[in-house]
Amino acid sequence: MLTNDILLLIISIPLIGAICISLIDKKNFENNVRRSSQWTAAFTFAMSLWLFTADSEKSSILASSQNSVCLVVMTTFLMLISVIISQNEIKAELKKKFYILIFALEALFVALFSTADILVFYILLELIMLLTFILLGGFASNSIYAVKFLIILFVGMFFLLCGVIYLISVAEASEVTTLINYAFNFKQECIIFSTLFIGFAGLALQFPLHVWLPEAHAASPTSVQIIISVILPKIGAFGLLTILLPIADGICRSLSTYVLWIGALTTGYATMAALIQKVARHTAAYSSIAYAGLLVIGIFSGGDIGRTGAFFHMISHSLVLTMLLVVISIVENRFKQLKQQEGNISITLQSIPYLLNFALVPMLSLSSIPLLPCFVGNFLILCGCWKNHPSLCFIICFLLAAGGSHAIRTYQRVSQGESNLKKIYLTKAEWFCLASLAVTIFALGIYPRMLITPTDQRIERKQ
Amino acid sequence: MTHWPELLLLIYISAAWFLRKKCGKEIWGFWAFATAILIIGLEEWMIKSNLSSTSYQSGEARIKLLLLISGCAVSYILKAKNFDGQILTTISVLGSLAAISARDFWKLFFALELAAIPLYRELMRDKSPQQRMILIVLPPRLFYALLGSVFFMLATILIYFSTESTIFGEVRYIVSFNSGVVQEIAMLMILFSIGQKLGIGLQHFTLTDASLVKTSSPIVLCPLQTISAIVFYRLTTNIFCYIDGSWIISTVGLVFVLCGSFLLISQQNIRKIVACSILCHMGMIFLCSVSPFSHDGMQSILCIVVAWNTVILGIYRLQEWRSLQNLDDLQMASSQYPAFTMAVTILFLSLLGFAPFLGFWSRFNLCQALLGWSGGALTIYMISCLFNLIGLAKILDCIWSSKKQPPRNLQIDPEFVREIYFLALAAIVAIPLAYRVLNTENMEAYFVQ
Numbered sequence: 001m002l003t004n005d006i007l008l009l010i011i012s013i014p015l016i017g018a019i020c021i022s023l024i025d026k027k028n029f030e031n032n033v034r035r036s037s038q039w040t041a042a043f044t045f046a047m048s049l050w051l052f053t054a055d056s057e058k059s060s061i062l063a064s065s066q067n068s069v070c071l072v073v074m075t076t077f078l079m080l081i082s083v084i085i086s087q088n089e090i091k092a093e094l095k096k097k098f099y100i101l102i103f104a105l106e107a108l109f110v111a112l113f114s115t116a117d118i119l120v121f122y123i124l125l126e127l128i129m130l131l132t133f134i135l136l137g138g139f140a141s142n143s144i145y146a147v148k149f150l151i152i153l154f155v156g157m158f159f160l161l162c163g164v165i166y167l168i169s170v171a172e173a174s175e176v177t178t179l180i181n182y183a184f185n186f187k188q189e190c191i192i193f194s195t196l197f198i199g200f201a202g203l204a205l206q207f208p209l210h211v212w213l214p215e216a217h218a219a220s221p222t223s224v225q226i227i228i229s230v231i232l233p234k235i236g237a238f239g240l241l242t243i244l245l246p247i248a249d250g251i252c253r254s255l256s257t258y259v260l261w262i263g264a265l266t267t268g269y270a271t272m273a274a275l276i277q278k279v280a281r282h283t284a285a286y287s288s289i290a291y292a293g294l295l296v297i298g299i300f301s302g303g304d305i306g307r308t309g310a311f312f313h314m315i316s317h318s319l320v321l322t323m324l325l326v327v328i329s330i331v332e333n334r335f336k337q338l339k340q341q342e343g344n345i346s347i348t349l350q351s352i353p354y355l356l357n358f359a360l361v362p363m364l365s366l367s368s369i370p371l372l373p374c375f376v377g378n379f380l381i382l383c384g385c386w387k388n389h390p391s392l393c394f395i396i397c398f399l400l401a402a403g404g405s406h407a408i409r410t411y412q413r414v415s416q417g418e419s420n421l422k423k424i425y426l427t428k429a430e431w432f433c434l435a436s437l438a439v440t441i442f443a444l445g446i447y448p449r450m451l452i453t454p455t456d457q458r459i460e461r462k463q
Numbered sequence: 464m465t466h467w468p469e470l471l472l473l474i475y476i477s478a479a480w481f482l483r484k485k486c487g488k489e490i491w492g493f494w495a496f497a498t499a500i501l502i503i504g505l506e507e508w509m510i511k512s513n514l515s516s517t518s519y520q521s522g523e524a525r526i527k528l529l530l531l532i533s534g535c536a537v538s539y540i541l542k543a544k545n546f547d548g549q550i551l552t553t554i555s556v557l558g559s560l561a562a563i564s565a566r567d568f569w570k571l572f573f574a575l576e577l578a579a580i581p582l583y584r585e586l587m588r589d590k591s592p593q594q595r596m597i598l599i600v601l602p603p604r605l606f607y608a609l610l611g612s613v614f615f616m617l618a619t620i621l622i623y624f625s626t627e628s629t630i631f632g633e634v635r636y637i638v639s640f641n642s643g644v645v646q647e648i649a650m651l652m653i654l655f656s657i658g659q660k661l662g663i664g665l666q667h668f669t670l671t672d673a674s675l676v677k678t679s680s681p682i683v684l685c686p687l688q689t690i691s692a693i694v695f696y697r698l699t700t701n702i703f704c705y706i707d708g709s710w711i712i713s714t715v716g717l718v719f720v721l722c723g724s725f726l727l728i729s730q731q732n733i734r735k736i737v738a739c740s741i742l743c744h745m746g747m748i749f750l751c752s753v754s755p756f757s758h759d760g761m762q763s764i765l766c767i768v769v770a771w772n773t774v775i776l777g778i779y780r781l782q783e784w785r786s787l788q789n790l791d792d793l794q795m796a797s798s799q800y801p802a803f804t805m806a807v808t809i810l811f812l813s814l815l816g817f818a819p820f821l822g823f824w825s826r827f828n829l830c831q832a833l834l835g836w837s838g839g840a841l842t843i844y845m846i847s848c849l850f851n852l853i854g855l856a857k858i859l860d861c862i863w864s865s866k867k868q869p870p871r872n873l874q875i876d877p878e879f880v881r882e883i884y885f886l887a888l889a890a891i892v893a894i895p896l897a898y899r900v901l902n903t904e905n906m907e908a909y910f911v912q
Binding site: 147168 | 817823827834835848849853857860
C-alpha cells in the first residue's frame, strides 16, 4: 500500500470514529462512547505506526517529508493518551460532543502535517483554530479564555493569510516544493518573512503572542491542554521549519540574530515566570512557552545541527510535557477524591504508589539529564547556536540550568514526608498512559537516531 | 444570443397568473427555474459539442445560471405558501436577466426597475394586524426605494444631454477623452442608485421589524441584489474608471466595511447581525470594484453574492420560525438539535468569511486584490476582519457554550431543518462551485469590455 493511501486512512479513521460516536444512543451510552473512542484512537495510532515503517520513497502527494510522518505519529500517539486520560474528566452528557471535536481535530492535524499545499495548510489551520476555540469555549472553566485565544491567534492568522496570498500571486503556485524552488527577490522575501513569521510565531507561542496560554491552560481539562500547549505550538514551529525557512532562506539568514533574540526573550521570560508559579498547571504552561522559544532558536540558528535539534525537540518535549500533564491530572483527580485541603499535594502524590517514580521521568528530562531526550535536543540546539552566537549559548545554558534546578527542587519538595492516607492505586488506563510515555521517552533518550536519521536524510535530499 | 430561459419564465408567469385559481399552487416557480437552468446547460453543451453555432457572450451564461439558481432556491423556500412571492421572484429574475445584457443606460434603468417590482409590490402589501404600523414602516421604505430610481433617471438624462448618447461604449469613449463635472456627478448618482439597490436587504433587516411586518421581500429581492453587485462592478471597471471618483467609492467602501463589522460586535438579534454583515459586504463589493485587479475582484464579488444569498435564505427561514429571533434561542437549539445548529453555524461562518466555506473565498480574493493595490485599504480591511472575528467569537460562544441556562423544549419543523441542511450544504458545495462553475478566467470579456 502506498504512503498516500495510509495517510488517507489515518485521516479518515478519526472522522469515521466521530460519526460513529455521534450515532451512539442513550442505552449503555458511557461504556459505548469510551470503547469506540479508545478503539478509534488506538487504530489511528496503529495506522500511523504502519506509516512510519512504510517505504517513504513511495510518498508523493500528501506526505511532504519524513518530518511530517514523525509529527503524524506523535499526534496520533498524544491523541490516544488524551482520549484515555479524558474518560474521567469530562461529564457524561458532554462526552459525545467532546470526542467528536477531538477526532475531527485529530484528522485535521494529520492532514495539516501531511499537506504539501500552502493554501490547504492555511485552510486546515483556520479550521483547527475554530474547532479548538469551540473546544476551549465548551470545556474550559471560563469561555473568556477561548475568546482571547481566538483573537490573539487570528491576528497572526491574518498576516499568515496575506503571506499565503502574496506567495501564490507572485509564484502563481501553491505547492510548497514549487515555492521553495522559486527565486524570490529581496523585497519579496522581506514581505514573505514579515507576514509568515508573525503568523507562525503567534502559533509557536513567541513573546508577546503567548499571553493567552497560561490561563487557558490552567482552566482546561488535560486533553485540551495537550492540544493547546503541546500540539498547536508544534504547528507553528513546523511552519517555520518547513515553510518559511526554505522559502525565504536569504532573509531568514539576514534577520536570524533578531529572531534568535525573540526566541531567547521568550525562553527567558517563560523560565523566570515558571520559577515563581505556585500552580503546577501554570508551571507546565510556562515550560511549554520556554521550550517553544528554544525551538525557534534551534530553527534559526543557521545550521542543520540546530534545525535537527529543534525538530527532535518538537517530538521529545511534546512527550515529556504530555507525561507531566498526565501526572498532574492524576494527582488532581486523587486530590478531589480524597477531599484534601490546599497544600497537601505531596501527601496526595505519596498516597498513589508508583506515581512518584513516573513523575521523576519528566522532571529529570526537563532538567536535561543525559540519556533523556531533552538533553539531546538541548545539546543539538546549543551546538547549532555556538558557531554564530556563543553569547546566546551562555544565556540559554543559564536559563536551562535555572529551569532544570527548579524542576528538581520541586520534585524534591513534593517527594518528602510520609502519607497516612489510604492508598489509591493507578488504574489500568493510567498505567498504560504513564508506562507508554515513559518507555517512549527513554527510547528517544537512549536511541535518538530513531528521529535524527530521517531528519538527516531530509537535509541530504534537499542538498 | 438566445433568450429561451427568459421566454420560458414569461410563459410561466402568464400561466401561473391565469391558472392560479384552477390549479394547485405547488412549487411551480421551482420547476420553471429548474427547466431554465437545464436549457442553459443544454445550450452550453451543444455549443461545446459544436452542435449549435449560437453562443452567449463569454461569461454571460454563467451569470444567468447564477441568477436562475438563486431564483430556483427562493421559489423552493417560498413554496405554495407564498404563490405571489414566487411570481414576484420570477419577475425580479426576468428584470435581472435583462440587466445582464443591457448595453444602454436607459435599458439598464428599466431592467433594474423591473427587477425591483417586488420591492414596490411589498410596499403596498402589509399583513400586519396593527394597521397603524404602516405609518411607521412605509414612509422610510418608500423614500428609500424611490430615491435610487429618481437618481438613476436624473443621471441618465444628464448623461444624455452632456454626451448625446446613453450607450455604454459611446459614453465610455467620450468620457475617456473629455469628462466634465456634470458627467462625473451623473455617474456618481448612478453608482449611488445601484448601491441603494444593492443595500435593499439592509433596509429590510433594519427598518422593518419581523414581529410587526411579515414580508418575504428579503429573499424575493435576492436576484436584484445579485445583479446590482454585478452591474456595479461592470460600470465601475468599464466607464467610471475614467472619472476621478474612485477615491469616493473606495472611501465609502472602507467606511462600510469598518462600520458593518464594528456594529456587528454588539448585536444579539440575528436579523441585525445579517444587516451589519450586508453593510460590510456592500463595502467589500465597492472595494472589489475600484481595485485595479479585475480578475480577483470579479471572483470575490461572485463569491460574496452566492454566500450572501445562501445566508439571507437561511435567515429568512429562521425568522419565519418565530422562536429563533436571538442568538440565545440558537443556544437552546444546540443542545436538542446539534446537527441543525451546526448547519446554522456553517452559514454564519460562511457569512463572516471563514475557511473553508464560501465566504472565505470572497475574503481571500479581496485580500489578493487589495494586497497588490493599496496597503492602507488592506490594513483597514484587516481591522474589520478583527471586528468580524470578535463578532464570530461571540456568536460561537453564544451558540455552542454549554454553560448557559438549561434548554427549554423547542419544536422544530422537520421541513425547516431539511432546508437549513440544504443551505449549509450549499455553503460547503459552493467551494468547488466558486472555482469551477464561477471560475472567472474567461469572464473578463463580459465584465471588462
